[in-house]
Amino acid sequence: MSSEEKRTWVSAVAGLAVSAGYLVFILSRVPGTDVAQIGYVGPMLGAIGIGIVTAIVLSIIASVVRPQDPALKDERDREINRRGEYAGFYVMSIATLVPLALTMAEAEHFWIAHTLYLAFVLASLASAAVKITAYRRGW
Template sequence: MGLGERRAWITALVAVAGYTVYLLVVLGRADGGPLTAVRYAPVLLWTVGCAIAAAVLLEIAAAVIAPGAGHRTDMRDREIGRLGEHVGQSFLVVGAVGALALAMAEADRFWIAQTLYLAFVLSALLGSAARIVSYRRGLPW
């Protein structure tokens, strides 16, 4: 497994794990009450920070386990990376438009933040999925 594919797997796994922990903590704190009353910001910041740290640590661990395995990149790797970025950015744009619509509808800040966080997670997850599929099956063109 090359460097690009390994990073895509790590990004996908960390995004899903981080968002799952976030949802469990926020839903647990609601305790039957309204979600908009939950103090979500500290949880969001901690889960994002921990996800970044986990991704870095997993990259280091993968490099220690398989030193020198697939550290070269070529034109195919750059094209796959570009495809993953385009797929991921499209979901980020959709999330931003959704958050903008919620803001114009004067929705609670809680829902705007949830929309943006979900957009970031989907961007990372689907961008990684596009990379993984491209590494496994080849580029679509």
């Protein structure tokens, strides 16, 4: 497994785990509560920060555990990254239509922020899925 593939796996797992944890935490507060009263900004920023730090730390650990893996990017890595980023871009472009519609409908900021957060998460996971598939099945 190349270092780029390993980094993709680590980012996907960390992003999915932290995002799922955050959404379970925050959405558990919704039933029976006015969403305008839920303080989500701090926890959301915390989840984003924890996701970034977790991915960095896990990438370092993975590099230390298997240092013999090639660390140089070749043409294949660049092409796989490009295709993955394109997939993420398309998912993000489509997914941001929901928060845009919610904004136009003057929905609560809570729902707009969370659908936008979900759009970022879905784009990241789509990008990682395309990259991992390309590494596993070839391109």
